[in-house]
Amino acid sequence: MSSSRLAKSVAIIFIIGVISRILGFFREMVLAAVFGASPVTDAYTITLSIPFVVFAAFGSAITTVVLPLLAHYRARGQMADLERVAWTLFHALLLLLVVFLALLMAGVDVVLRVFAPGFTGETFLLARELALILLPGILFMGINGWLQAVHNSARSFTAPAAVGIPLNFIMMAGTYFFGSWYGIEAVAWASLVAMASQVLVLWPGLKRLGLTYRPVLDWRHPDLRLVLKRTGPVLLGTGAVQLSQIVDKALASGLPAGSAAALTFAQRLQGLPLGLITFPIIQVVYPELATRIARGERQGFGSALNRGLRVLIFVLAPVSAGLILLRIEVTRLVFERGAFDFHDTQLTAFALLFYMLGLAGYAWRELLSRAMYSMGDTWTPASTAAVAMGLNIALNLVLVRFLAQGGIALAASVAMWWGALVLMVRIRRRMGQISYRAVGKGALQALAATAVMALAVELARRLIFGDLARAALAGEPVGFVPLALEVLALTALGGVVYAAVLRAMGVEEWQLVQDLAGRAASQAGRILAPLWPRRRRAAVEARERVGEAERGASRGRLPQPAPQEPAGHSGAATGQGAAAGADEAAGPQVHLRPGPP
Helix, strand or coil: CCHHHHHHHHHHHHHHHHHHHHHHHHHHHHHHHHHCCCHHHHHHHHHHHHHHHHHHHHHHHHHHHHHHHHHHHHHCCCHHHHHHHHHHHHHHHHHHHHHHHHHHHHCHHHHHHHHCCCCCHHHHHHHHHHHHHHCCHHHHHHHHHHHHHHHHHCCCCHHHHHCHHHHHHHHHHHHHHHHHHHCHHHHHHHHHHHHHHHHHHHCCHHHHCCCCCCCCCCCCCHHHHHHHHHHHHHHHHHHHHHHHHHHHHHHHCCCCCCHHHHHHHHHHHHHHHHHHHHHHHHHHHHHHHHHHHHCCCHHHHHHHHHHHHHHHHHHHHHHHHHHHHCHHHHHHHHHCCCCCCHHHHHHHHHHHHHHHCCHHHHHHHHHHHHHHHHCCCCHHHHHHHHHHHHHHHHHHHHHHHHHCHHHHHHHHHHHHHHHHHHHHHHHHHHHCCCCHHHHHHHHHHHHHHHHHHHHHHHHHHHHCCHHHHHHHHHCCCCCHHHHHHHHHHHHHHHHHHHHHHHHHHCCCCHHHHHHHHHHHHHHHHHHHHHHCCHHHHHHHHHHHHHHHHHHHHHCCCCCCCCCCCCCCCCCCCCCCCCCCCHHHHHCCCCCCCCCCC
């Protein structure tokens, strides 16, 4: 996949991710406005977490294991075999999910004791009623995992990324319109419908991907046994990560009051760059790696992996430094209101400092794990995750004594980097395609540019925002708007300086960074275009065509004509060829036919 196509795909996923997260925030606001912080809300949020926790393990394993298998058939043009394998896996998964759901519903009391041991009396009875409503959501979320794998194996990214938008809209509408009239039970039913909407969004796109429904269930198919064999190690690796988080929370609970909550808030801030930057990039690169392996293109695999590692470090290094420098301001801006005071800000910002040290390591580990999965090796990432878990726990026990919640965050960061470097060495030994020189040079260039950026941001904070910055760092009262303007201005300055340094250094990824910014702005403009007057829309479209021409000229080729938006499409799942559906409506087509990109 070319840098241009990578930029297009990541920009689309990024914009959709921003929209989805904003809607998720409003969804929580609506729930709080209707029900407040009450036992009813506790019962709903705990029971809603059950299918999501199950999906985090099983759904992730399904997507991770099935994707390279389907990409193998698609890359070789074996569509008949692809259909048979895909539908065999679908029916086997559906059967297993039904059995698992029956067991959970039969033992719902035990499940609730595990997830909510403190619930008693009426709260427990309400939680039991809500759980019986919400548990069938496991079926929809499991099928969604299969659909995600099918779409991504065909390099269809827009529809899978967009499933969170209808989910949030339905949950908001159910809470606002039905929750106040019919109680929290109506919200639970709306949540179940929202989970089903994810399947409804992705299912129509299967035909466009060349996958028509077939009632096939071949229990003897070797690929079915292969998937079952590979799923176990993935679940083991996911379980190791979950166990590490449980140990983190247990140790934090023994620290001074507010430390455990501060750790959670810092993780939420860490999740912003992970969700909006890291995972969109990995989601685009992973199918490319699987396709290269399927075609036997070892050099192409290495090139894609090296580029992915370099892109991640070039994007995440300035983000990490920015959040470290502005950790107090960002924490105050996001959380400090109501009962959350400056002392809580300090606790959260201290943990955030150490989490940011491992941000790029986390991203590298995720990409390298998927590189292993694309090679058919699920045991190496699982064993590495298990050893990293042991290292994390050991470091926790030592560092927590000196750095409190910061020690827990630092232990996690060190374990992430250790896991990433171990996987890098193992892939290098097995495939010989990771270029230490290229990746190391990219890391040094990113660190150098980041250092210049950090110096510029710190000088601007002291010289331009002197009094405001000192008041913010000292915990004195500052208005939301002035603080937001300071953070936005310093972020913009840092971005400009970082980009300028990359360009001056002649970094290869500079063109990609430029494309990412341009594509993101273009996609945001297209999404907001219906809200603008006709003349404004025409002007924006003209600027987009000029920008596309300039980017095409800088790459030494003519730009492709802008895709026409097909009538009647407003977010349907996407496919290949001319019928690109929502991808064409959302922006440039990013799904490729099998064959060299």
